[in-house]
Amino acid sequence: MKKVKSSLPPIVHACYFSSSNRGEQFIAAHTFSFQESGSMTVYDGSKKYYFEEGDFRFSVGKKLAKYEKKAPPGGAFKTLAIFFDEEMLRKFSAEYGYTSSGRASGDTCIKLPAHKAYRDLIGSLVPYLQADHEHDLKLLELKVKEALLIILKVNPELKDILFDFSEPGKSDLESFMQKNYHFKVDIGRFAFLTGRSIATFKRDFKKIFDTSPGRWLVQRRLKQAYYLIKEEGKRPTEIYNDLGFEDLSHFTYAFRRAYGLPPSKV
DNA sequence: ACCAAGAGCAATTGACTTCC
């Protein structure tokens, strides 16, 4: 079966009942969200961010992050999120004359104040999130625009992030990879995030690491695994996923090929 | 929990083309 690319609705109400849920994702679009219940920890490879019930959060798009969502005891984890896709932001920028000064902070998540305007905004979205509500795309679009205007009023500095349409610049490949090797993303995404085409990415990679990206990634992850097992006494099942391995089976296989013995025997 | 084997597919490679 072919995967069909479906675009997410601009406003999403998420609700999970499992007590804890961790994973990682590529944050595709800038997102404004409200932590209705439960808490969430976000890790972008160098910094940790913590959000709890009642917090408003702005997540910067086109970034990689690991997250852990925790439901409150006996309750559900609930967030409400508004996504700002680039096309919409470009239109908005042209219409209202907002531009980025190009000086945005490097943070992946930003905690926003619990401003009354934000609380009112979330309150006004409730009718749109009823299960039986018929989604009128035009109205939703308007709602997203309204949200954007409110955000720009309360946190005007966010315009530097929201209207920055530049592609990721050619970043220092070596430090980027050292920081992000544990993310489970394909080579094309690594290339994009470092501001290169796939071909250029591989060429630059070869120059710096003298090997191909795929091989280096496996070796780097295994090296970290070896360290964690040997020095910190971690068990294979605890770490293989965090290090970017899809499954334990392959982790064991790759580990044994690299070190000559299975991870359980280190 | 750990390991093995095979099918399917993503990554790599190298030759070739295009762009500046």
Add this chain to the structure above:
DNA sequence: GGAAGTCAATTGCTCTTGGT
């Protein structure tokens, strides 16, 4: 002429299934 992109053949990784 060199840097960057495309393409097709090949390699080798990931996922699944199943055994111990």
